[in-house]
Amino acid sequence: MPARIHPTALIERDVAIGDGSAIWDNVHIRFGARLGDECIVGEKSYIAYEVQIGHRVKINAMVYICNAVTIEDGVMISAGTIFTNDRFPRATTPDLKQLRSSDPDEHTLPTLVREGATIGAGAVIGNDLTIGRFAMIGMGSLVTKSVPDFHLVLGNPARSVGCVCRCGQLLARWSPGELVDLPEATCKACGLEYCVLGGEVSELSECLA
DSSP states (O other): OOOEEOTTOEEOTTOEEOTTOEEOTTOEEOTTOEEOTTOEEOTTOEEOTTOEEOSSOEEOTTOEEOTTEEEOTTOEEOTTOEEOOOSSOOSBOTTSSSBOOOSOOTTOOOEEEOTTOEEOTTOEEOSSEEEOTTOEEOTTOEEOSOBOTTEEEETTTTEEEEEEOTTSOEEEEOOTTOOOOEEEEEOTTTOOEEEEETTEEEEHHHHHO
């Protein structure tokens, strides 16, 4: 099935949109961006130039995804999420007489969102970091550090308070900064099994390998 693009969406040159994807009203996708199959991009969202997005990614309304962001398959990005790529941004040169270019330079830092992760509504995502596989970012959180696989992080700044299953249900809670050991943790919703060693969460089959 070909991609469906709302007539008010602005799609620049050299943008690739996969089969079955849906681009809703007033979306702006900059040149060179790549979106996989069966993605959804909600209204008024912005995707910067050369952003790479995998298959079956759901981007809700009014999301801002800047240059140097890579999003893997199956990621959920909730409404109002903002990505960043410069830790110390300035509008001009130090003498205030010339605008700085918006092109990538040594100050442009990448962000990688791994497969299956969820980012809650209104979250702000820093740069030079990775959000791990099937991790979950709580709504309104400010993420300033990388998030491990399957971890649940909340707050400003975001801190790990537990871990979640592939299906999204809570597996365990802990205090921020605590290193937890759980030889076996079973999801009550779907039955998938995990282990937590020193705070690192793995699927049980990987622990036993």
